[in-house]
Amino acid sequence: xxxxxxSRIQAPASVRRGEVFAVRVTLAHPMETGFRYDExxxxxxxxxxxxxxxxxxxxxxxTAALSSGIAANPGFEFFIRARDSGELLFDWHDDEGxxxxxRHAITVTS
Amino acid sequence: MATxxxxxxxxxxxxxxxxxxxxxxRAQADWPSxxxxxxxxxxxxxxxxxxxxxxxxLADNGNSVPLTITVDxxxxxRERVVAIHLFSERNPRPRIASIALGxxxxxxxxxxxxRLAGTQHIVAVAEMADGALWGAVTEVIVTQSACIDDI
Numbered sequence: 001x002x003x004x005x006x007s008r009i010q011a012p013a014s015v016r017r018g019e020v021f022a023v024r025v026t027l028a029h030p031m032e033t034g035f036r037y038d039e040x041x042x043x044x045x046x047x048x049x050x051x052x053x054x055x056x057x058x059x060x061x062x063t064a065a066l067s068s069g070i071a072a073n074p075g076f077e078f079f080i081r082a083r084d085s086g087e088l089l090f091d092w093h094d095d096e097g098x099x100x101x102x103r104h105a106i107t108v109t110s
Numbered sequence: 111m112a113t114x115x116x117x118x119x120x121x122x123x124x125x126x127x128x129x130x131x132x133x134x135x136r137a138q139a140d141w142p143s144x145x146x147x148x149x150x151x152x153x154x155x156x157x158x159x160x161x162x163x164x165x166x167x168l169a170d171n172g173n174s175v176p177l178t179i180t181v182d183x184x185x186x187x188r189e190r191v192v193a194i195h196l197f198s199e200r201n202p203r204p205r206i207a208s209i210a211l212g213x214x215x216x217x218x219x220x221x222x223x224x225r226l227a228g229t230q231h232i233v234a235v236a237e238m239a240d241g242a243l244w245g246a247v248t249e250v251i252v253t254q255s256a257c258i259d260d261i
Contacts, residue, residue, distance in 0.1 A: 020216030020217050021216075031225075033202075033225070033256075033257055035202070035257045056212075056214050059212055059213075059214060060210070060212045061211070061212040061214045061215055062209065062210075062211065062212070062215070063209065063210040063212075064207055064208070064209045064210075065207065065208045065209075066206075066207050067203045067205060067206055067207065068202075068203055068225065069196075069198060069201050069203055069204075069205070069206030069207065069224055069225050070206065070207060070222060070223070070224060070225070071173060071174040071175070071222075071223040071224055071225050072173070072174070074222065074223070075221075075222060075223055076220070076221070076222050077219075077220065077221040077222070078211075078215065078219070078220050078221075079215060079216045079217035079219055080214055080215060080216055081185075081214055081215070081216030083214060
């Protein structure tokens, strides 16, 4: 699996069952609007992360359809309720076909 | 004499009722006209309330404006927010983001940073599990717009 888009994921490693925890994600991406010109006067084509998905043990939690209205190096914060130990899987795609993936292990204590 | 008094009382009551109802009516008429928002609604009613849109009133730089959307919902299996949509009035792409929330989301809150091409209204829409639509609108004054060419 190609994973050429960088990211930073912040989430706790261990949580109590039923606890609600914050997940913070920052993705390194220019989120090109398509309205920008370089020094040669060439238009930079539209290229944004159009899809970002976070799944908790295979179940989608946060599925975002994005546009250039999201600032460069997009950051998201959302909240998950801890049910079972397992994995958070992050997956995102941009318009040029690049993909990024990240995993975060979660231990749920009772 | 008694009837006159009652009539006056009734008129007062009607007047009070109208005064109470008018802010709601006004708020409903206040949604900015955004074709993309109208497409999403598809004739469904967007009621004001339950959604809090936290965004600076004055943004110095439209390239990155922090925003938090909070929806008043218990987030249980049956009663929860299933999607949050964000629209801008004047951006070249008015539908900023649409986010589907799964049943494991524990709090109906979401934060990100957005681009704003000038002073405009922002609309946040929350879609509930029962199909109800709640929304909030706020105006942001932008000093330096995004999307302006910076070579």
